[in-house]
Amino acid sequence: MLVSLLPCLALSLAAAQTAVFMDSPADSAAACPAHFTQWTSEPHAPYSPGPLRLPTMRPPAHCRTFASPLIDQLIADVSGQITDPDIRQLFSNTMPSTLDTAVAWHTANSSAGDAPYPYTFVITGDINAQWTRDSTNQLLPLLPYVAAEHGLQALVAGLVNMQAEQMSAYPFANAYKPPRRSRLTPGENSWAKSDRVVPAFDAAKVYEAKFEIDSIAAFFKLSAAYWRQTGSAEMLDLSVWRAAVGSCLKLLARLQMPTYGAEGRLGDPVVRFARTAASATETSFGNGRGNPVRYTGMVRSLFRPSDDAVILPFLVPANAMLSVELVHLADMLDALNITDAAHTDSLVARRLAAEIRQGILDHAVYSHPTYGSVYVYETDGYGSQLVMDDANVPSLLSLPYLGFVPKDDPIYRNTRRLVLSTDNPWFFNGSDISGIGSPHTGFHRVWPMSIAVAALTSDNKQEIVEAVGMLARTTAGLGLMHESVDMDDPTNFSRPWFAWCNGVVSELIIETVRRFPGAL
Ligand SMILES: *[C@@H]1O[C@H](CO)[C@@H](O)[C@H](O)[C@H]1NC(C)=O
Numbered sequence: 001m002l003v004s005l006l007p008c009l010a011l012s013l014a015a016a017q018t019a020v021f022m023d024s025p026a027d028s029a030a031a032c033p034a035h036f037t038q039w040t041s042e043p044h045a046p047y048s049p050g051p052l053r054l055p056t057m058r059p060p061a062h063c064r065t066f067a068s069p070l071i072d073q074l075i076a077d078v079s080g081q082i083t084d085p086d087i088r089q090l091f092s093n094t095m096p097s098t099l100d101t102a103v104a105w106h107t108a109n110s111s112a113g114d115a116p117y118p119y120t121f122v123i124t125g126d127i128n129a130q131w132t133r134d135s136t137n138q139l140l141p142l143l144p145y146v147a148a149e150h151g152l153q154a155l156v157a158g159l160v161n162m163q164a165e166q167m168s169a170y171p172f173a174n175a176y177k178p179p180r181r182s183r184l185t186p187g188e189n190s191w192a193k194s195d196r197v198v199p200a201f202d203a204a205k206v207y208e209a210k211f212e213i214d215s216i217a218a219f220f221k222l223s224a225a226y227w228r229q230t231g232s233a234e235m236l237d238l239s240v241w242r243a244a245v246g247s248c249l250k251l252l253a254r255l256q257m258p259t260y261g262a263e264g265r266l267g268d269p270v271v272r273f274a275r276t277a278a279s280a281t282e283t284s285f286g287n288g289r290g291n292p293v294r295y296t297g298m299v300r301s302l303f304r305p306s307d308d309a310v311i312l313p314f315l316v317p318a319n320a321m322l323s324v325e326l327v328h329l330a331d332m333l334d335a336l337n338i339t340d341a342a343h344t345d346s347l348v349a350r351r352l353a354a355e356i357r358q359g360i361l362d363h364a365v366y367s368h369p370t371y372g373s374v375y376v377y378e379t380d381g382y383g384s385q386l387v388m389d390d391a392n393v394p395s396l397l398s399l400p401y402l403g404f405v406p407k408d409d410p411i412y413r414n415t416r417r418l419v420l421s422t423d424n425p426w427f428f429n430g431s432d433i434s435g436i437g438s439p440h441t442g443f444h445r446v447w448p449m450s451i452a453v454a455a456l457t458s459d460n461k462q463e464i465v466e467a468v469g470m471l472a473r474t475t476a477g478l479g480l481m482h483e484s485v486d487m488d489d490p491t492n493f494s495r496p497w498f499a500w501c502n503g504v505v506s507e508l509i510i511e512t513v514r515r516f517p518g519a520l
Pocket residue numbers: 109110111116117
């Protein structure tokens with residue numbers, strides 16, 4: 001886990017490190033938290049009148065990083081449909097977490113840049129850098145509402161523009177520093193100084209250069225979702241966006257190719273990442289190239305969505321997500337009429353999507369002695385297959401949530417039974433919480449995100465309501481989601497300020513209220 005100590009948010013107040021945080025709007029003249037890690041680590045009154053007594057974790061209104069009257073109204077409306085006071089509190093804490101704390105920079109009209117487009121820099125929470133995957137997921141729960149509020153639309157368009165700017169130059173990186181014109185203090189990644197990376201990059205712009213194909217899928221996903229919801233590209237800098245799409249597609253096509261060329265020899269590495277690290281998950285096999293692969297149609301990745309190294313480079317859930325989002329991208333390109341006359345980008349995207357899907361069906365299904373046909377987590381085209389799942393999305397558990405298969409797909413049903421059991425080496429069944437964890441946080445630690453995703457991919461009302469209850473009971477009394485939780489002791493957790501998971505849980509609660517009125 002990376003921990004940085006500096007997020008110097010774009011808050012106008014010079015709050016001292018030792019600021020005393022105030023609890024009620026009456027204290028609105030008070031200093032704002034200098035760092036939300038401390039704010040999210042302490043409970044704030046008033047408490048919900050339920051058995052869990054969950055605290056109120058929204059910072060005072062004048063300290064929030066973005067204001068949306070529409071989302072405040074949504075919180076009030078959805079809360080009105082929740083009977084359980086603890087769940088209601090959990091929802092009103094989690095839904096606005098990114099807006100309240102993680103919009104480190106936003107300009108509706110970039111007078112500091114050179115074009116009149118909005119830009120938005122969204123941090124993960126406790127690290128002052130923007131991950132493509134996290135930032136997409138952090139804003140996705142807001143997408144259904146963007147068309148109804150101009151400010152919210154500019155916020156999301158700004159993130160598409162920011163990601164496009166980053167991807168057009170460095171499509172192989174996973175996290176970026178704030179642009180100079182934002183005047184934010186960039187997060188420092190002390191490890192990155194000694195990273196041996198191909199291609200080269202500007203360390204003032206890239207925070208970390210781990211090649212993760214789901215980051216590219218996340219960029220496509222946010223762009224296409226924004227387009228679907230608004231039907232407008234007016235706020236997007238399409239020339240930069242097109243350049244970004246072009247560089248991503250080129251990179252993906254090269255990484256479909258096998259490790260060894262026609263003569264059975266290594267070619268130049270397309271991407272490479274090696275680091276001197278105490279942990280095996282922080283560097284790549286093969287002196288940074290990754291383990292060898294044969295052609296399958298899938299695209300190689302060096303790292304997983306946990307930012308841990310892959311073992312076998314065809315990371316199946318990330319390829320599944322890519323295959324879905326390439327089709328959404330192609331639809332957007334066609335609707336915008338912005339490809340060249342031959343519609344090359346859109347054709348390339350559709351062809352890649354189909355080849356990846358076929359590659360998964362041909363190489364990533366394993367005949368398990370207990371569960372029957374299941375999807376594997378990673379494979380290599382030589383016949384090796386890794387049976388496991390990790391909590392981070394994209395995961396095997398999330399395949400229907402990603403739109404790759406319907407919930408009743410028979411191979412998915414078998415896979416789901418497997419990954420939600422101790423036959424998945426990263427599933428933990430503890431006394432307080434049970435679910436999937438990640439090598440990233442080690443043994444005996446469950447990620448609340450996996451519990452939310454299990455519920456989001458279920459049609460079983462009882463299973464969904466129980467999952468929401470388990471999430472509410474395991475916040476260590478802090479009323480916000482954490483990255484990982486010890487399976488026998490929820491007060492032992494990692495990352496108090498983890499905005500992505502707060503977004504996923506609020507999505508689950510909205511979805512549950514909509515599908516099963518009166519259930520919560
Ligand atoms: C951005 O600001 C400039 C200068 O104030 C103005 O001319 C332009 O119309 C603005 N653009 C948008 C999209 O608001």
